[in-house]
Amino acid sequence: MFFVRKMSLVKTAEEIELLRENNQLVSRTLAELAKYIVPGVTGLLLDKLADTFIRDNGATPAFLGYNGFPNTLCISVNDAVIHGIPNGNELREGDIVSIDCGTCLKGYIGDSAYTFAVGEISEEAKKLMHATKESLKRGVAQAVEGNRIGDISYAVQNYVEGLGYSVVRDMEGHGIGTKMHERPGIPNYGKRGDGKKLIRGMTICVEPMINLGKREVEEDSDKWTIRTKDRKLSAHYEYAVAVGKHKPDILTTFDYVEEVLKQKGSFF
Numbered sequence: 073m074f075f076v077r078k079m080s081l082v083k084t085a086e087e088i089e090l091l092r093e094n095n096q097l098v099s100r101t102l103a104e105l106a107k108y109i110v111p112g113v114t115g116l117l118l119d120k121l122a123d124t125f126i127r128d129n130g131a132t133p134a135f136l137g138y139n140g141f142p143n144t145l146c147i148s149v150n151d152a153v154i155h156g157i158p159n160g161n162e163l164r165e166g167d168i169v170s171i172d173c174g175t176c177l178k179g180y181i182g183d184s185a186y187t188f189a190v191g192e193i194s195e196e197a198k199k200l201m202h203a204t205k206e207s208l209k210r211g212v213a214q215a216v217e218g219n220r221i222g223d224i225s226y227a228v229q230n231y232v233e234g235l236g237y238s239v240v241r242d243m244e245g246h247g248i249g250t251k252m253h254e255r256p257g258i259p260n261y262g263k264r265g266d267g268k269k270l271i272r273g274m275t276i277c278v279e280p281m282i283n284l285g286k287r288e289v290e291e292d293s294d295k296w297t298i299r300t301k302d303r304k305l306s307a308h309y310e311y312a313v314a315v316g317k318h319k320p321d322i323l324t325t326f327d328y329v330e331e332v333l334k335q336k337g338s339f340f
Contacts, residue, residue, distance in 0.1 A: 081247060081255060082273040087180070088314045088321070091248065091275055094131070094182030095312045095323040097175050101125050102186050103328035105145075105173075106336070109188045111165045115147040115158030118171070126175055134174030134181050134252055141296065146172035146185075153240055153281050153289055153298045153306040154185075165191035168201065170308040174252060181252050183277050184324045185310035189338055196284065197305055198340055200237065204282040204307035205326075207231045211260070211280065215313045215320035217272040225262030228280045238287035240306070243298065245279045248312055270315045275323070279310035 083091065104125050105118050123144040126133050133144035141155075148156035148170040149163065156170075163169060172185040187201050207228045214223040229239050245258030256268050260280050283289075285304030292299055300306050314321040333339035 090180040092323045094175050094177050098182035098184045099325045106332040111191045112162050119143050119145045119158040131175040131177035134176045151300045151303045155296045163190045185308050187307040201307045205309045207280045208309045211278045215315050219270045220267045222262040222266030225259045226264045229261040232282050238283045240281040245277045274315040281308045
């Protein structure tokens with residue numbers, strides 16, 4: 073059993089293409105949801121739309137039932153960091169909402185997250201979202217053969233802490249393949265040169281979770297939602313990536329989402 077898990081860290085070219093197919097579907101699902109993210113929409117409606125879109129494209133929702141999770145999407149609003157359960161509450165003008173989505177198609181998994189603005193949001197929220205997305209890009213840029221996991225972690229932490237934000241340390245990114253969470257773990261904090269060496273063909277999810285205030289978080293009574301202790305805003309973005317020889321092979325894209333946001337006039 074240990075040998076099988078160890079070998080699964082490095083994927084074949086065919087497996088990487090299956091992961092790309094899944095992650096492109098997640099990207100298109102998030103773009104479909106972007107059309108409906110306006111004040112007044114509920115998390116339950118977004119969840120239903122995502123479930124329908126995923127199934128209409130021949131896949132199943134990877135989150136639904138995973139370790140008992142009750143929905144297709146994780147919808148985390150404002151001070152909720154991750155794992156928020158969709159509900160009937162309406163999103164309000166000025167909210168930010170992180171949507172994490174997963175698919176299962178042909179036995180492989182897709183997993184990506186994006187933080188959306190609901191109507192007009194504050195400048196501090198915009199800056200937090202921009203910094204979190206930029207930290208993702210900087211972390212992913214380190215997903216090159218011969219680097220180490222700590223190089224990814226350091227790139228994220230160094231950038232956001234330099235801007236005065238904090239890095240959530242209780243959750244991390246992960247490997248991805250036929251299972252949602254495979255080895256290795258990908259923390260968003262660390263030291264350059266530390267950790268497991270990256271090998272070409274490893275597939276991982278890099279997902280900075282960055283807080284406006286302090287880094288400490290706590291779990292809600294629903295046993296799922298993770299929220300900032302100081303109740304300040306948090307943002308979350310996630311890419312699935314295959315480690316490349318000279319540059320990362322990003323399996324996810326935000327292009328579909330951001331094209332919708334540009335059409336809505338809500339991209340910044």
